[in-house]
Amino acid sequence: MKVGIIGLPASGKTTLFNVLTRSSAQTGSFGARSREENLGVINVPDPRFHRLIEMYRPKKEAPAFIEFVDALGGLETGSARSGVGQDFFAAIRSAETLVNVVRCFSNEAVPHPSGSVDPVRDARAIVSExxxxxxxxxxxxxxxxxxxxxxxxxxxxxxxxxxxxxxxxxxxxxxxxxxxxxxxxxxxxxxxxxxxxxxSAKPILMVANIDEASIGGESGEQVSALHDYCRENEFPVIDLCAEAEMQVTQLGPEEEAEFLAAYGIEESGRDRLIRLAYEQLGLISFFTVGEDEVKAWTIRRGQTAVEAAGRIHTDIARGFIRAEVVSYDHLTEDGSLAAAKEKGHWRLEGKDYIVQDGDILNIRFNVSK
Ligand SMILES: Nc1nc2c(ncn2[C@@H]2O[C@H](COP(=O)(O)OP(=O)(O)O)[C@@H](O)[C@H]2O)c(=O)[nH]1
Ligand SMILES: [Mg+2]
Missing domain, CATH: 1.10.150.300 (Obg-related GTPase Ych/YyaF, coiled-coil domain)
Structure with a gap:
């Protein structure tokens, strides 16, 4: 999956990019009209995948991944008809979903391009661009x-x-x-x-980039207004403080957990955002397991066993015979495929079976077909 990060200059796009990809791209350089963009690929955080790795200890681990693009510069009112805007658009054109960073934080050291903080105005401005x-x-x-x-x-x-x-x-x-x-x-x-x-045909997820002081507290009037706007226009929205989360990602996993607990945050903004992007796009994961490789695959909810087979290889879809299926929960509770079979949790399904999130699949196929 490819995600394009968009928003006005100085809204915190590059800061969020750093949070998502755990990198340290230069922030605060929004004045520079660079044609460069930040690109980062991350593995999708999924505890189920790690559990399967522990079970199988495979030679190869292949988690699902997401690619993030932070098109430098940012959109401004009037971008759509200018050359700068065209570069920006080109950078995000192939993204499947967009994340719009909306500035809700106040920071005297970082002037807002429009002179004041007004999240609803900014969200609208981006959508119209x-x-x-x-x-x-x-x-x-x-x-x-x-x-x-x-x-x-x-x-x-x-x-x-x-x-x-x-x-x-x-x-x-x-x-x-x-x-x-x-x-x-x-x-x-x-x-x-x-x-x-x-x-504007792509799904947009709004990120309210809130003040450090607002973390875990009541949303102020401006953030509430942004939520109302998002509800009316059917944009999913999450609140996070990109600056604080960026500092957190530089801590290392254990301190990160401590930090989040201290703020009363159950799940990092990074994980929440990724989960929401999956939900919004209607994406689910299925797994293939074995001693050689454990791999997570991404498909759309509602896709069938033969479509899942096609993700693995077109030949496998063409020669499809049956899908061997066991749910993640059953496999991990039962402890092995053999035990799952014994308990009747392992089953054979046909082409039209609708793959469920977390299914472990093995496709039987015939190559000579
Ligand atoms: N106080 C505060 N400052 C932020 C926050 N997010 C970003 N900034 C600052 O705003 C400036 C612009 O951020 P940047 O990510 O470069 O914005 P971009 O132009 O949209 O890429 C940087 O100096 C950041 O440190 C935030 O949540 N709180
Ligand atoms: Mg930037």
Whole structure:
């Protein structure tokens, strides 16, 4: 999974990037219009995976991973129509989900680009920049297709012609300042526009970057207003203090646990954010286990055994015979596959079986098929 970190300059994007990836990219450099971006890959924290590693002690460990992109510079009002904005958009275009860092902290040493802290205003500003950026994309594509239609209609594919009508509908949605995500397009219609990778079609998770002083306490008026805005617009939101969490990540795991306990925080912001991103995207994990390798795989909730097989290898999906399935809970309680079989917790399922979060799968397949 690829996650793009977005937000206004000086909202704490790079600080959050450091929290998520446990790195130490330079913060506070929001004035510099660098074309560079921060990239980091992390393993998805999942206690189940570690337990399976302990059980099997495999030669190879393959956890699920997430890639984070912190496109430097940040968005500003008016970015969508400027060259700087286009660079920023290009950096996050291939992300599957966006995390919008909204500044709620006050820090006299770090001026806010708009001169004051106002989370709802900033959240709105970012959403409209994404919408505007998509408008630019839609207009350009429409212009090109319409020109083609005039001069060379015979050479156009059916898909290209139907794109024109779809893009016009999408333009109406965006003009009403509604994100592409909410456009009334059917799944097969979206598929025809897939290569355009609209930014406002991506799910957005809002991070309220709160003051150190507000950790574990009541949210102030501004943070509450942001929560209201998110609820009305169906954006999931979490509160965290990026600055404090960054210091925590530099402590090492044990001190980190102590620190969190001292603040009365049950789960680090990093883990909460990752969990929420998974939920939001409807992602679940299944595992393949053995002495050679224990591996975590990411699929969408609702996908079938044969689709899961396809994640492993297209040949395995093609030659699919049956899936051997045992749940994580049963396997770990019973202690081994053999014990799970004895207790009747191990079963055979067909192609259409809906894979459950935490399933341990072994696919029986026939390669000569
Ligand atoms: N007090 C406080 N300062 C923060 C917090 N998050 C970020 N900062 C500071 O704000 C400045 C800008 O942060 P940075 O992550 O570089 O913002 P970016 O421009 O969005 O990447 C840095 O000096 C950070 O130390 C926070 O939660 N509390
Ligand atoms: Mg930055």
């Amino acid at each position: 994404l919408i505007l950026g998509d408008m630019v994309l839609v207009e350009r594509r429409l212009e090109r297709l319409e020109k083609q239609l005039q001069v060379n209609r015979a050479k156009m594919t059916g898909d290209q012609i139907s794109q024109i009508e779809l893009l016009k509908r999408l333009r109406d949605t965006l003009e009403a300042e509604v994100p592409a995500r909410k456009a009334e397009l059917k799944p097969d219609e979206w598929l025809k526009l897939r290569e355009l990778e609209f930014l």
